[in-house]
Amino acid sequence: MNNILIIEDEVKVSEVIKAYLEKEGYKVYCTIKGYDGLNLFNKIDFQLIILDLMLPDIDGEEVCKFIRKTSDVHIFMLTAKVELSDKIQGLNMGADEYLTKPLSPRELTARVNALFRRVDSNKITILSYDNGKLKIDKEKRNVLVKGEDIILTPNEFDLLYTLASNEGKVLSREQLIQNVYGIDFEGYDRTVDVHIKNLRKKIEDSSKTPKYIITVVKVGYKFGGERDT
Template identity: 95%
Template sequence: MNNILIIEDEAKVSEVIKAYLEREGYKVYCAIKGYDGLNLFNKMDFQLIILDLMLPDIDGEEVCKFIRKTSDVHIFMLTAKVELSDKIQGLNIGADEYLTKPLSPRELTARVNALFRRVDSNKTTMLSYDNGKLKIDKEKRSVLLKGEDIILTPNEFDILYTLALNEGKVLSREQLIQNVYGIDFEGYDRTVDVHIKNLRKKIEDNSKTPQYIITVVKVGYKFGGKRDI
């Protein structure tokens, strides 16, 4: 079971998030002050910390810095600050995700689930789908379709791997760009569409009715393969 620590001074917010996460099977602990959160962190083993930046006793940024001195635990920052400079600062001091309020508990729960899917996937180098029809080897950066090697460009592989890790979750072009190219990408966001088109030609039986890379109109793309157990 994955342990999650919520450090949030609004008790009602913590209670709602806690309820949603516990429905997914996580063990959730809450602290309303930064120092209380640090004390809990030092006493227990957590796999994720959801950290509000506006705390009554110490800034969330300082809490993050303290944690990063000794741990690489995943940290989601929650804040009302929406400027790009604030996001960059948060990522630079050690946040894994920087989420702006108001954020729906359903979206946050989906992001937490996606995180732990990625963590679980990283325990193995091979992702396999549909009884071995499609295999993606992270370490070798190779793809097998029906046992045959499929040659992908680096960006095509990264897009496919990112979608596969977030199986079932819809990713916008902006999210794919951030994951594949980084936040400093200054190109044309339709670049993703070009790579998606080329990927479909290579891995889909019929690119017009794709099985793996599915378009969600006006939102983005999601991966439709069924993970092999």
């Protein structure tokens, strides 16, 4: 369970946010003062801090500075300050998100969920599918099909891992190009199709009826393997 600390002096605001986050399964703690938040932070292992900048005892910016001296915990700044310079300052202090009030609790919850999905996906170094029939090792950049080591080019591996790590999501050719080749790529989008064709030959039982790399007509591609638990 991920622990979340809300440091917010508007009790009604923090109570609503807490209710939404607890429905998602998070353990949520609330304080209305910055120093109380720092004391609690030193006692409990938090994975996220939602920090208001306008606090009654100490500026939220100072709280952020104190935390960043000892921790890389994720911090969402929540504030009524809307100037671009304030946002830049907050991000430079080490905030992961700078969110301006009023903010929908549903949007905040969605951002929190997205954060932890990214964190959890980064923890996984080996993706395994269909009872180990296909294994993708992120760190070793290695792929096994039915226990056999498959040689992929760097671009083929990056394409496969990008699709697999976005399991079930349809990615356009443009999205794949940006993830694999970078935004400065000067080739043509059908380059992706060529690599996909070669990938299918290497990892699919039948490249004509692929199970893993699925074409979504007029949109792009998605990964169709069943992840092992």
